[in-house]
Amino acid sequence: MKTSRLALAVLTASLLCVGNAGCKDDSRDKSDASVPFEETLSKANAGDVAAMFNVGVAYANGKGVTEDDEEAVKWWRKAAVLGDATAMYKLGLIYANGKGVIEDDKAAVKWYRKAADVGYAKAMVNLGLMYAFGKGVIEDDKAAVKWYRKAADVGYAKAMVHLGLMYATGEGVVEDDVEAYAWFNVAAENGQRTAAKLRDNIKKTMTPDQIAEGQKRSREIMESIAKE
Secondary structure (H helix, E strand, O other), X not given: OOHHHHHHHHHHHHHOOOOOOOOOXXXXXXXXXXXXXXXXXXXXXXXXXXXXXXXXXXXXXXXXXXXXXXXXXXXXXXXXXXXXXXXXXXXXXXXXXXXXOOOOHHHHHHHHHHHHHOOOHHHHHHHHHHHHHOOOOOOOHHHHHHHHHHHXXXXXXXXXXXXXXXXXXXXXXXXXXXXXXXXXXXXXXXXXXXXXXXXXXXXXXXXXXXHHHXXXXXXXXXXXXXXX
């Protein structure tokens, strides 16, 4: 590995969530804190899918009820079975972390895939990570790239960082500094500070013509995303 690649890998390991057992759950709580737990529970028991998810959140966080990870899993599973993508993603995280259930990477992959298949970008990235690190599936960098790209193509900036890294290191794709620069650049424009550091790192190894091409490719990516 060239020195610049080693530096890139070290920088990335320090800034990105490597694997997903330690990843922060950045899914959003849909609940309204002003609504009493009993009211939400009543709606959930009546079949309201959003309420089922929120009951799970309440149990997971101890909001208006005693914290209970197993109850959280139960309610998220109910919501997931009825098609709630965020609940599917939550179950993936739960199984990856072993919180409220026995840790099970294959089950995590199953739920990430279900959420990814209905368009949930965060699940696409985590599914990509599972493939990249061979957790619950056979390690497959091309499959990781596929899922990072799907999420990046719909504008998810964190996916762009991962996709750029694959191009920078030649994992699952032909190594391409211009493409890596472009994805890092677009992610940086969308608020990813990690991406800005990675872009600046790889820029040091590029010629002026490559940088100009990378900027052109960045504009093409942004135009493509805008059309989605």
